[in-house]
Each structure stands twice: as structure tokens, then as C-alpha cells.
Amino acid sequence: MARQIDGKKKERIQDAAVVEIAHWGYYQTTVARIAKRAGVADGTIYLYFKNKEEILYSVFERAMGRFINEGRASLEKSTGAKEKLRNIVELHLTLVGEDRDQAIITQVELRHSLHFMDQLSRAQVGEYLEIIGKAVVQGQESGEFRADLDPVFAAKAIFGVLDEMATDWVLSRRNTRLESKTSAVFDFIWAGLRVC
Template sequence: MPRTAGATKARDKEARILAAAVRVFARQGYHGSTMATVAAEAGVATGTIYLYFERKQDLLVTLFQRHFNEYLERSRPALAAAPVGVERLRLLAELHLAFFAEDRALASVFQIHIREPDPVVAEGIRPSMAAYFDLIGDVIGTGVEAGAFAPDLDVRLARQVFFGALDETVTGWLRSKRTFALMSALDPVVGILARGFGAPSTGDPS
């Protein structure tokens, strides 16, 4: 039990540091933030961060992995449970937007600050991103196979279009300083994408 408690306490501190990093990076940018500032925000000493993370870059990488893998693992079964095709595509878009709508600071870090050309960061992020692209590809691909989307749809490109559209929607939302609710973009965007992928017009009382 003590060991568990210890491990838990350690996990807690690590989590506190990561949460602090999100807030600080969102506020000042990755390069504009110092380890000292993150430490202060987390309420720990500067050196303490290095007990949990080897380098500054690992804050960004771990941050991303923790949140994004949780998102992936949460999303996979939910998607599997949804009907193949437009509905599943819609759920994926909903999960994507909801993920960012729920935490603006995290959204800011993910959309802007994590896109570092730094090789360590890029490398640390790549696997999860690849998994996400695979997931998107699955959702679209199964839709194609089920006849929900155009049979000649280039799944590789379609998933890029899908991700790009949602990504830019989130970025635009951040840019606009919250003048609209991010989730309000869900249906129109999915409408465009689904139609673009060749789904029969929905909402159409044919």
C-alpha cells in the first residue's frame, strides 16, 4: 500500500507539473516559457521537474501523449459502437471538437505550440498522430466498404481532408476568441464532409 501511495503521489505531482505546463505554454508559448515558470505554476522547485521529465521537450511530448492517447482509447470503442458511415463519421468529428471545446488552454497548446519543428517533439508526437490518422482512415474506409461513401473515394486523401477541416475549424475557433461555440460547427462541417465523401444527402426528405 505505501508503495502504491507513493507511486500515486508521484503521479499526482507529475500531473500537476503537466497541468501547469499546459497553462503556461498556452499563455506564453513554448519558447516563451521557462522551466522556472512552469515549476512556479506547479508549485514545485525547478529541479523537481527534472525528476519527472528529462528535458523541456518532454513536457510537450508527454502532455500530448497523455491527453491524446486517452482521447484515442476513449474514442475507439465509442466509434465501434456507432453505425458505420455518416453517423460514425459524425461521432468522430464530435469527439474531436468536443475534445478541444472542453479545454481551451489544452486546445491552444495542441493547435499551436505542439507543432514544433524540434525533432524530439515531432518524433514524440508522430506515433499518436499516425494512430489517429489510422483511426480516421478506418472510419472512412469502413464507410466506403459499407457503401455509405463513394466507392472510388481516396481514403488517404479523405482522411487528410477530414483532419484538415476539423483542425482548421478548431484553430479558427481559437483565433476568434470564442465568439462562437465550437460545437456549433459540428453539423455544418460534417455535412460538407459527408457529402464530399459521397454520402447521400442527409436531412433531405427524398
């Protein structure tokens, strides 16, 4: 069969890569195994990706793009800063909790080299941190949040809590739903931000 019948061969490869990398880790995952799961020949991979590293990049970008887009969209709905922050918490936990394999990629696999972290995740995480930071600033301006807090620092702290919960969930084999932690997480963060 020639002339891509479905046009989603690239996506099939990405999906296969997510499953394989989540299970074996990036370096133990062979291109051959990704190809086999995707139902294509080894060489076909290289029609869609420059090399093995590119597969990982693209998988991350696909996930992070969705993350940021849905994040922005969700934020525009809410007006108050407190409400915005709660939405961020809920969205973060919900998105991560939706797909464990994908979560393993972002929470574990992508952190395995300074190179990756630097080039990719930090750039995009930076964008994400800015979104959080803006919500904090808004809350400070409206008087909802205490003003004596560096918003950049606060964004990092909030992200740290969310990220730790996500990693903890990924690593625990338990079948809890990650978003069930929303209230507890928000409560903790809110306590750190509110005017007392």
C-alpha cells in the same frame, strides 16, 4: 514534506506546464515559471522529467492518448459508417473544445518544429488518420460512400477540415463552443463522400 503526500506532483507539473506554455509559448516559458505555478522548487521538475522538452512531450502524449482512447471507444458504439463519421467529427470538436489551454498546445505549440511534428505528433496523428480511414473504407464497402475516393486521401481531407476548425476556434477569442460546428462540418464532409 517528504514521501509524496499525493502522488500527483507529476500531474501538477504537467497541468502547470499546460497553462504556462499555452500563455507564453514553449520557448518563452521558463522551467522556473512552471515550477512556481506547480508549487514546487525548480529542481523538483528534474525528478520527474529528464529535461524541459520532456515536459512538452509528456503533456502531448497525455492529451493524445485520451484522444485516441475515447475516439476508439466512441466508434465501437456506432455501427453505420455515416454515423461513425459523425461521431468522429463530434468527438474531435468536443475534445478540442473542452480545454482551450490544452488546445493551444496541440493546435499551435506542438507545430513549431519539424522535430516535434515528425517524432511525435505525426506518429500519433497517423494513428488517428487510420481510424478515420477505416470508417471511410467501411462506408465504401457498404455502399454508403462513393467508391472512387482514395480512403487515405479522404481521411487527410477530413482531418484537414477538423483541424482548421479547431485552429480557427483556438485563435478566435470568441466564446463560442467548438462542438456547435459539428453539423456544419459533418454536412460538408458528408457531401464530399456520399454517392450522388
